[in-house]
Amino acid sequence: MPPFDMVRSMTGVGVDVHPCGTCPVRPLTVCAVLDDEEISRLADIVQTVRVDAQHTIFSEGDPATNVFNVTSGTAKLYKLLPDGRRQITGFLFGGDFMGLSVNERYAYTAETVSATTICRFARRKLDTLMDEFPKLQRRLFSLASTELAAAQDQMLLLGRKTAREKIASFLIMLSDRAARRGQRDNPVALPMGRADIADYLGLTTETVSRTFTQLKSSGVISLLENNRVDLIDRTAIHEIAEGV
Amino acid sequence: MPPFDMVRSMTGVGVDVHPCGTCPVRPLTVCAVLDDEEISRLADIVQTVRVDAQHTIFSEGDPATNVFNVTSGTAKLYKLLPDGRRQITGFLFGGDFMGLSVNERYAYTAETVSATTICRFARRKLDTLMDEFPKLQRRLFSLASTELAAAQDQMLLLGRKTAREKIASFLIMLSDRAARRGQRDNPVALPMGRADIADYLGLTTETVSRTFTQLKSSGVISLLENNRVDLIDRTAIHEIAEGV
DNA sequence: CGATATCTTGAGGAATCTCAATACTAGTGG
DNA sequence: CCACTAGTATTGAGATTCCTCAAGATATCG
Incomplete structure (x- = not known):
C-alpha cells in the first residue's frame, strides 16, 4: 500500500x-x-x-x-x-x-x-x-x-449494562462532553444515526430506537427535531445509567 | 481517606x-x-x-x-x-x-x-x-x-462477539501473552476462575462453562487438570475468535 | 413533490441469563 | 490415608432480553 x-x-x-x-x-x-x-x-x-x-x-x-x-x-x-x-x-x-x-x-x-x-x-x-x-x-x-x-468505562458499559442503561449513559456522556466544549449540555445533539449509536453501544438499531421510545414514555427524555434529545430528568437519567 | x-x-x-x-x-x-x-x-x-x-x-x-x-x-x-x-x-x-x-x-x-x-x-x-x-x-x-x-480490541469483543467467539479470543490472548513472556504458548494456564473469566468477557459463569464444554465437544480444545487448556486446533480457534 | 434513507413499530426466534441441582476439587482434620 | 467440608464447576430447565425479519412511518434531499 x-x-x-x-x-x-x-x-x-x-x-x-x-x-x-x-x-x-x-x-x-x-x-x-x-x-x-x-x-x-x-x-x-x-x-x-x-x-x-x-x-x-x-x-x-x-x-x-x-x-x-x-x-x-x-x-x-x-x-x-x-x-x-x-x-x-x-x-x-x-x-x-x-x-x-x-x-x-x-x-x-x-x-x-x-x-x-x-x-x-x-x-x-x-x-x-x-x-x-x-x-x-x-x-x-x-x-x-x-x-x-x-x-474502561466503555468496557463496563458494553459488558455489563442493559440497553436502557447503555442509552442513558450515552446521553449523559454526550451532554457532559458538549459542556466541556463550552456548549449547552441540554438538549443533546445526536449528529450520528441510530446505526452508529447501535454499533457504539453493542446493540441493534431497532433496540436503540425502542429504547429511546421507552425512555420517552417514562418521561425522562423528549425527542426533539433535528435529532436532538431533551434530558427532562437529568438525575433520573444518571440513575438509570448507573443501574441504580 | x-x-x-x-x-x-x-x-x-x-x-x-x-x-x-x-x-x-x-x-x-x-x-x-x-x-x-x-x-x-x-x-x-x-x-x-x-x-x-x-x-x-x-x-x-x-x-x-x-x-x-x-x-x-x-x-x-x-x-x-x-x-x-x-x-x-x-x-x-x-x-x-x-x-x-x-x-x-x-x-x-x-x-x-x-x-x-x-x-x-x-x-x-x-x-x-x-x-x-x-x-x-x-x-x-x-x-x-x-x-x-x-x-479497543476488548470493546469489539464485548460489543460484537458471541460467547463462543469471546472464549476463543480469550484463549488466544492468554496463549499469545504467555509466549511473549517466554513461556510455552500451549497448553494455556487459567489462573483465574470461571467467575473472573465471565466478568472479563461480559458473560455468566454458566455460559463460560457451557462454552468450554462446547469447544471441547467440537474437538478444538481439551480441558486438562490444574485449569489448563490444550489448544488442539489453534487455527480453528483463531477462526472462531474472528468470527470467520 | 417524489425518491430514497432512516427511523419506528410489530411479531417471532435465538442467545444468553437465572435459578436450581449435581459433580467435582482442594484443602482440613480425624 | 481417608472422610468431610467448602468452594468451584458443570449441567439442566425455564425465563428474559435482545436480535432478526418484515412492514409501515417519517425525514431528507434533489
Whole structure:
C-alpha cells in the first residue's frame, strides 16, 4: 500500500480552513500546553482540512503516518469483524485527538459523521517536536491516559449494562462532553444515526430506537427535531445509567 | 481517606523479594529502556512486595499515589456498578503495568488472582524520574498506547462477539501473552476462575462453562487438570475468535 | 413533490441469563 | 490415608432480553 495522503485520496476535502492562532478548540486539546511561540512551531507542521460528512479519514491497516485533531464536527472510530460486524470505539468532537498508534499501522478506521474540520500532523515531525517540547510529550501521555479511562468505562458499559442503561449513559456522556466544549449540555445533539449509536453501544438499531421510545414514555427524555434529545430528568437519567 | 499504604493495609504481603538487577521481567516492562545506571536510580524508588492470592492491591477511588509493575503471578483490574455487577477490564501477568491515572484517584480496583510479586513506585518520584529520563516518559506513553489498542480490541469483543467467539479470543490472548513472556504458548494456564473469566468477557459463569464444554465437544480444545487448556486446533480457534 | 434513507413499530426466534441441582476439587482434620 | 467440608464447576430447565425479519412511518434531499 502506498503512503497514505488524505487530501489526495479523499473527496469532499478542503484545505487550510483556519490557522492555529485562531483555533477555537486550542484550550481543549494538545495545544493547550504550548505558548504562542511554540504553537507557531506546531503550526509549521500542521495542515487544517475540512471533510464532508461520511468520508473516510484513514482505514484500519493504513500506515499510521499522521495524527489528527478534530477542531469541529463529529467523527467516529471503528473496528470490523470479517463478516462485517462493527464496533465503534469512539466518537470524536471538537478538541478530540485520534491516530495514536503503537505499530506503524492504524488499529481502526476513522470516518466523519458530519462535516468536520481536522488538523493533521505528520507523525514523524510531531515526534521531533515532542523531543524538543517535553511538555508536549507529557500532554499526549495525559490524553492517552484519559482515553484509556474512557475505554474502561466503555468496557463496563458494553459488558455489563442493559440497553436502557447503555442509552442513558450515552446521553449523559454526550451532554457532559458538549459542556466541556463550552456548549449547552441540554438538549443533546445526536449528529450520528441510530446505526452508529447501535454499533457504539453493542446493540441493534431497532433496540436503540425502542429504547429511546421507552425512555420517552417514562418521561425522562423528549425527542426533539433535528435529532436532538431533551434530558427532562437529568438525575433520573444518571440513575438509570448507573443501574441504580 | 488517609494516604494509602499497601504494605501496612494488607495482609498476605511480604517485602523485597528481589532487586531490580535480577528482575526476571525487566525486558518486558518499563525498565527495558533503561541502562544499568538508570535502573539503579529506579531501584531507589521501588519496593518489591509479594502478595497472596485474592488480595486487594488498591481500590477504585483510592488516592493514586503509586504505580505498579507485576513481576510474577496474576492480577485483575475491575470496575463495579452500584448493584454489584462487575467488569474486569484486564488481567495482568509478569511484566504488566498498572495504576496509571489521570486523576488523583484510581479508576478501578486491582486484586491479585494468584500469589503475585509486584514492584511499587511512588508516583511523585516516578514523575521526577520521568523528567530526568525522557525515554522513561516515552516508554510509559508507548505502554499506555498499547493498552489503549488492547482496550479497543476488548470493546469489539464485548460489543460484537458471541460467547463462543469471546472464549476463543480469550484463549488466544492468554496463549499469545504467555509466549511473549517466554513461556510455552500451549497448553494455556487459567489462573483465574470461571467467575473472573465471565466478568472479563461480559458473560455468566454458566455460559463460560457451557462454552468450554462446547469447544471441547467440537474437538478444538481439551480441558486438562490444574485449569489448563490444550489448544488442539489453534487455527480453528483463531477462526472462531474472528468470527470467520 | 417524489425518491430514497432512516427511523419506528410489530411479531417471532435465538442467545444468553437465572435459578436450581449435581459433580467435582482442594484443602482440613480425624 | 481417608472422610468431610467448602468452594468451584458443570449441567439442566425455564425465563428474559435482545436480535432478526418484515412492514409501515417519517425525514431528507434533489
